[in-house]
Amino acid sequence: MFRAIISAEILQDAIKAASSVVDEARFEITPEGLSTRAVDPANAAMISLELSKDAFVLFEGTEGEIGIDLSRFTDILGMAGKSDEIELKLDPDTHKLDISMGGFSYTLALLDPSTLRNAPVVPALDLPAEITISENVFKRMIKAAEMVSDHMSVGVQNGIFVMEAVGDSDHVRLDLTGSDLIAITPADVKSLYSLDYLSDISKGVGGAGEITIHLGRDLPVVIQFEFAVGECTVKYVLAPRIESD
Template identity: 30%
Template sequence: MLNITARSELLRTIVETLNVVVEDARLDFGEDGLEVRVVDPSHVAMVQMGVDAAAFDNWEVEDTALGIELMKMKELLSLASSTDLVEMQYDDAVGQVNLNVGKIDRVIRPLDTANLSPPNVPGLDLPSSVTISGADLAQALRAARQVGDLVNLSLEPDSFSVHVSGDQDSVSVSYGKDEVLALDCESPVRSQFSLTYLLPMAKMMASTESVCLRFGENLPLKIEFNFDNDAGSVIYFLAPRVEGDL
């Protein structure tokens, strides 16, 4: 059984963040809140998300796993203003999800969750980290995308840098230790990532006060940020592009 009500803005953040990585997602509803883990088909990017039950206007839930086509949720949410409330009900006996926004009622058939198994969260020992405002990070990555797709992230004990080299042009954005919120780096590290995967998530982080990036020399990137007054949390894992990758 599932009977929840949420601001459309909250649901839009949830759906659009997951949609960076996948088109379909298994949403695990429990007594304390919502948990989701998804990985893209190429296993390059992964999202782990949690949202506290307190973030919702109404939360009447028995443990329920629903497979949802995210585009169908986005279609409905596109009709709602940021202040509209969205009601969502599911009854196992009926086997359909009922969604309501104002006068609009939409019924969707959930996907088979057997085909949407949550991935295992990688255990990573990442030696260095920087915490920066979401707006600063998003701006740096947008600037990098103007030149190329492969971005180099570099950390030194006293600085954090974003750099892209194109065929003729280049972009560099650097922040000193006193220009970021926190920096932990004992020795220089650098890793390269695809902006095709990174930039869409940066758009989701742009309005957050702080984003923590953890990485090492040619190691995966782990990005952590919160939303909705810290009621929601996101961890984004992205595999590096190492020399020799096509």
């Protein structure tokens, strides 16, 4: 059983975060809320998303699992205004999701969870550097880096957070320290990542205000943020790009 009412803005932001990495996802329903863990087809990027029952105006759910085509769901949610409330109800007979908002009623055919990839295990990583920056700074650097390269190095050098992209002829670098940062736990680390994936992740970071980045040396990066007054938590894990000699 599942029935819920939630702010359109919160649900739109949550689905946008998930769809930045995968097109389809298995969502686990529990009495405590909704959650999903999914990895992209190339096994390079993973998302873990938890939407607490307290993020909802109303939440009624028992243990279960549903599969959602995120592209179709996003299109439907796009019909709602940010101030609207969306009602979701699982039809136990048809196993379809009934969606009501702003006078509209939709029925979304769900995917069979057994046909989707199993939820990945969130890896345990030793990432000594932790940096918290504003969402806007992160997005601006990704946009600037895309103009010169298809990859970007991210690291900490002598307590300075550095994001740098080097192309065939162009170069862009951003150094952040002191008041430029919201917080930092420094460690000398550096890793290289695909800008295609970082760009997709940056599009999923909506309404967060700030993000926290966990870094190691030549290790996956963990990018975390919260919204809905902390009731929705999102964690991305992105594998580093390994360059051949």
